[in-house]
Amino acid sequence: MIYNEYSNNITECIGHYTQLPDSWCVIPMQMICSLIDGEKQSGIERINLDVKYLRGERDAKMITYGKYTSANSLLILVDGENSGEVFRTPIEGYQGSTFKQLSINSNVNTDYILQVINLHRKTLRENKVGSAIPHLNKKLFKAIDVPLPPYNEQQRIVNAINIAFKHLDAIMGSL
Template identity: 75%
Template sequence: MWTTLGEISNYGECNNVSVDSITDDDWVLELEDLEKDTAKIIQTLSRSKRSIKGVRHRFNKGDILYSKLRTYLNKVLVAPQSGYCTTEIMPFNSYCNVSSYYLNHVLRSAYFLDYTQQCGYGVKMPRLSTTDACNGMIPLPPLAEQKRIVKEIEHWFSLIDVIESGKEDLQATIKQAKSKILDLAIHGKLVPQDPNDEPASELLKRINSKAEITCDNGHYTQLPIGWEVVPMQMLCSLTDGKKLDGKEMPNLDVKYLRGERDFKTLTNGRYVAANNLLILVDGENSGEVFRTPIEGYQGSTFKQLHIAENIHTDYLLHVINLHRKSLRENKIGSAIPHLNKKQFKAIEVPVPPYNEQVKIVAAINSAQDRLDTIMENL
């Protein structure tokens, strides 16, 4: 039969208590302690670990805890133990022939959430009023069927949890696999060697004729013959674009380049041409590289990244990507952390012959495309 929440529960009849009467060991539940999508309890803190004032609702083990805030109406659960909660959570009991667990699932269902979204009051933090909650229609089967429904839901939810856990494990494995592919690539273990390739020492001499290049790198015996190891600063440089005034052009900042918003137009700044590389040097993700889709002004958090002509651009970008984690963990500065340029320039880059760089890039891209396809279909 159809009924209402008010007819089958004591919704709205709260036991309010002053925080002064809550002991240090009592559990105090706040909205942020509940995960939004699942309403799982993220943390359980006692009164002694909370800085709270005013009043709280008292609840008992087995009570339904229901968030009144319309933004968090899917934060509904059956209390696993007694405690106290914020007044933004409504604790209540269902009556004798209504399973609290069944009612919990109804309140979290798309059907009931659709109803609650049509109600509510307030502008900043819209809430579900007690009257609207109590008027919410509830489909009520016999008690035995309620229990069978709960058992079936929990069976499927447990399977979904296993799948989600496996998905997270697989995503982590894919990330590790990508990193391992890059590591194998820059140590000459991803593609077969061709003894007829021009050794890397020759292309490095073309990059810097004054550099002293020792063939075959005796200090790096783990690398194939014909490879060299040189510091990053020999292969690329970080610069600022030429200043321009009086010309309207897009500001190529990080949010635009990530596709998070449209560009803003500036009338002056440091010019960067289309199809150039910008490396993020300020902020949490220092070391991230972008290719400019259009010409414009270089964003204030960037430097232009210029890669030597005799190095395959994508090969060096893969090397940089492999060191991203280390660059993030070793940023300098406190107020605005930024790229440790000294560390960046000192990165030791294994350089294979140019033809092998081309093969390595193709192999990396092929492997990562397959992994991306798997990730997209999880």
Template identity: 50%
Template sequence: MRLSSICALIDGEKKEGQQLCLDAKFLRGKSTGEYQQRGKFVHKGDNIILVDGENSGEVFTVPCDGYMGSTFKQLWVSSAMHLPYVLNFILFYKELLRKSKRGAAIPHLNKEIFYSLIIGMPPYREQQRISARIDELSQLFK
């Protein structure tokens, strides 16, 4: 199955009112964040994906309500899928996504390649088991 069957990159809800700007520096812990008066609102726990810049394809889980930075899209994942399974899958292809960017001045995530990635769709419980095992193994490399 293609990623396009279970994922979508969406803009987020346009909203006004003072909120924290969730840009890449803030999400990486390299800034305390700035406030802005309007933007594309995302909720704590939502997932956003960097679509512009050198690290296109990097996914962040939103730590608090706020406006996502202009270089992001909200990552929607079907409820038929175990979210950590899909996020691990995207992380696996991070290097391919980084190398296949489009544009010279500001590289953009190649959405055609993103949506065309093939993902296995085992039963939900198997997705959970696979994700748990990946988490176990990743702890060994820290």
């Protein structure tokens, strides 16, 4: 499937992919997401949004400088063993040095794209680059093919996944 790169509307796809409905298209992740740094700030005390804090393994640590991240932002781990793991920030703070902010196009369902990223986490982990500290292979991340249905179908898929996980949680809870 070829994406019309000159279009500002990501739903305008050209071509045909034999295993997807006609209303779907396949586009590279780089057309939907970008990895950005927060705005550098100093002199304001904020929480350090590092991996241990975001995983709930450590209490908040206050720092007075860093790359600002607003509450409910998405941070993707780009350095370390679990590169590709995505966190939603519970509060504003300074992003940890091992993160980039994940900016997702507003024309797609954020939770749908997060499910696509999660689907590729193993591949991203197995294809890290760098020798001393493994890094997210950004070229591979940007090239991930995203099957993109209409927005309403994206929401229906996310709802179905959430229901399936609730059922799995119930099963695990009853064991």
